[in-house]
Amino acid sequence: MTEPIIQMKNIEKHFGSVIALAGVSVDVYPGECHCLLGDNGAGKSTFIKTMSGVHQPTHGEIYFEGKPLHFADPRDAISAGIATVHQHLAMIPLMSVSRNFFMGNEPIKKIGPMNFFDHDYANRVTMEEMRKMGINLRGPDQAVGTLSGGERQTVAIARAVHFGAKVLILDEPTSALGVRQTANVLATIDKVRKQGIAVVFITHNVRHALAVGDQFTVLNRGKTLGTAKRGEITPDELQDLMAGGQEMAQLEGSLGGTV
Amino acid sequence: MSDATTSGVDERIKQQSRLRRALIRPELGGICGTIIVFLLFLLFASDSGMFAAQGIMNWSIVSAQFMIIAVGACLLMIAGEFDLSVGSMIGFAGMMIAVFGVVLAWPMWIAILITFALCLALGALNGWIVIKTGLPSFIVTLAFLFILRGFTIYIPQTIERKTIIGGIRDAAEGDWLAPFFGAKIGQPIFQWLGDIGVIETFQRGTRAGQPVIEGIPMLVVWALLLIIVGHLLLTRTRFGNWIFASGGDAEAARNSGVPVNKVKISMFMFTAFCATVFAVCQVMEFGSAGADRGLLKEFEAIIAVVIGGALLTGGYGSVIGAALGALIFGVVQQGLFFAGVESSLFRVFLGLILLGAVILNTYIRRIITGER
Numbered sequence A: 001m002t003e004p005i006i007q008m009k010n011i012e013k014h015f016g017s018v019i020a021l022a023g024v025s026v027d028v029y030p031g032e033c034h035c036l037l038g039d040n041g042a043g044k045s046t047f048i049k050t051m052s053g054v055h056q057p058t059h060g061e062i063y064f065e066g067k068p069l070h071f072a073d074p075r076d077a078i079s080a081g082i083a084t085v086h087q088h089l090a091m092i093p094l095m096s097v098s099r100n101f102f103m104g105n106e107p108i109k110k111i112g113p114m115n116f117f118d119h120d121y122a123n124r125v126t127m128e129e130m131r132k133m134g135i136n137l138r139g140p141d142q143a144v145g146t147l148s149g150g151e152r153q154t155v156a157i158a159r160a161v162h163f164g165a166k167v168l169i170l171d172e173p174t175s176a177l178g179v180r181q182t183a184n185v186l187a188t189i190d191k192v193r194k195q196g197i198a199v200v201f202i203t204h205n206v207r208h209a210l211a212v213g214d215q216f217t218v219l220n221r222g223k224t225l226g227t228a229k230r231g232e233i234t235p236d237e238l239q240d241l242m243a244g245g246q247e248m249a250q251l252e253g254s255l256g257g258t259v
Numbered sequence B: 001m002s003d004a005t006t007s008g009v010d011e012r013i014k015q016q017s018r019l020r021r022a023l024i025r026p027e028l029g030g031i032c033g034t035i036i037v038f039l040l041f042l043l044f045a046s047d048s049g050m051f052a053a054q055g056i057m058n059w060s061i062v063s064a065q066f067m068i069i070a071v072g073a074c075l076l077m078i079a080g081e082f083d084l085s086v087g088s089m090i091g092f093a094g095m096m097i098a099v100f101g102v103v104l105a106w107p108m109w110i111a112i113l114i115t116f117a118l119c120l121a122l123g124a125l126n127g128w129i130v131i132k133t134g135l136p137s138f139i140v141t142l143a144f145l146f147i148l149r150g151f152t153i154y155i156p157q158t159i160e161r162k163t164i165i166g167g168i169r170d171a172a173e174g175d176w177l178a179p180f181f182g183a184k185i186g187q188p189i190f191q192w193l194g195d196i197g198v199i200e201t202f203q204r205g206t207r208a209g210q211p212v213i214e215g216i217p218m219l220v221v222w223a224l225l226l227i228i229v230g231h232l233l234l235t236r237t238r239f240g241n242w243i244f245a246s247g248g249d250a251e252a253a254r255n256s257g258v259p260v261n262k263v264k265i266s267m268f269m270f271t272a273f274c275a276t277v278f279a280v281c282q283v284m285e286f287g288s289a290g291a292d293r294g295l296l297k298e299f300e301a302i303i304a305v306v307i308g309g310a311l312l313t314g315g316y317g318s319v320i321g322a323a324l325g326a327l328i329f330g331v332v333q334q335g336l337f338f339a340g341v342e343s344s345l346f347r348v349f350l351g352l353i354l355l356g357a358v359i360l361n362t363y364i365r366r367i368i369t370g371e372r
């Protein structure tokens, strides 16, 4: 198998007296979808925030393409190629799709000594990328607020891919969506993975995870019970793990003995 | 939000109703309001002298004053914050000019530059406190409203035993920087317009033969300049996108790598800059600084911005809209005066139009966001 693009080793994160993560290790490979499962409050969001530079881990190391790495803020992670679509806060509803698409990455056109936002370029690229993802916008200046939840997730994903993400982190992209919209987002994840991008997909829905996942890691109260590969674990086993690991003993084998 | 053309992208764009598109522009309220206000005054007050050269200059200057502070308040509001200390900052800046330039008798250009530096620093402090404490800017700048006003009264009373310091015009005589705020431009044009009879000239007295309008005050030039720069900054630059993003959702903007704190603090500084420009123009015109200058200006600025279509919650608005809001403000205030209407009715009008604007904006916001 290829080398992992990101290795998270024994990550701990404390918020004051709250231990949100108590030593979690995960390897993420290019071209694979790594599902992170767990109940609410398990620490999934906190974990990926240490990956994307929002939080600095209290303990533990992050290796990116084999080298140790420290992100001071999200900008560092973004420029390294780690793009994150956060749980609630991916898009700004009042802004147009094209302004959202290029938020933080605005294309520049020089006029004399002045730098201007290149709206023509931004609008053209936005329409193109949206069409590739199967979304027909009324226009690039359509406000994101008028898009459905699934379309917003797709805009966010398309944006990440366009800006050359090597790792795409999706925090519960399907949790607020209907059936058809969920199917669209899952199809998008599949498309992205096939382009060789590593996808980290957070969900607490086992069926969504099994639909696209290559590897599965379950978090429980800030701890991981190990990682299983596709085909090594049944839906029922995964469900039990999420529910609190009553069947842990039986699962030891399939999880590679890391329990 | 952008009006850039999207040639040949998708045939569906053309099907979108132009009316609906025009409806969701933030300037809509401002444009309609301006047309209505001008129509009303043309109909009912056209013989009052309001639309003669002198009348036009009168409401232009008043509108320009509103515009200068509205541009600052507008960008700050779009970035998601308020500044209630604008009025006190105007009084404070004017008083500092008088203290440095008259009491301490420093050269006027030094007094002006130091006042700008001081006020920008105060703006930055406002912003820094808001960012660091996470308190609403409403409260933080309310504190500064009182602090700055207090100093503005205390300082001249302590050193001069009065609340008005005059002599600024004399102190500014021959200075190179002061004319950028106090001078009038275009005199030859107005002289020529007077000579050919387009505008009236004085018939008697020492100024006989001179046109009734001397020239365009720098105040008006500053207003236009700030509007143009503010509009371009907001709609045509990367920084403008960051302003929208910071006010639309600071957390989402941060996650996308937008330096939200930097954006907000610079907008507080820009608001302070606008207030200082206002103050310097005012003391140059009056020749004095008074402790009560700028009273209630922060609210007038915010009202102009809201009439101009900005949302109080941030993330949406337009500099052009705010400028039109300020124009409506100035035209109505002076127009009622020209028309001989009791001036207290202006406040009634103000309250009504503010209410109308906020309701309209909320409705427009529903259309944009599909409402939830």
Ligand SMILES: Nc1ncnc2c1ncn2[C@@H]1O[C@H](COP(=O)(O)OP(=O)(O)O)[C@@H](O)[C@H]1O
Binding pocket: A015, A018, A019, A020, A038, A039, A040, A041, A042, A043, A044, A045, A046, A047
């Ligand atoms: N910024 C924070 N400050 C304090 N506690 C936090 C913070 N972020 C998360 N937590 C706590 O960490 C735990 C894990 O939260 P989170 O990672 O959001 O869980 P999940 O995404 O799996 O639902 C929760 O108990 C939460 O209250």
Ligand SMILES: [Mg+2]
Binding pocket: A044, A045, A046, A087, A171, A172
């Ligand atoms: Mg979460």
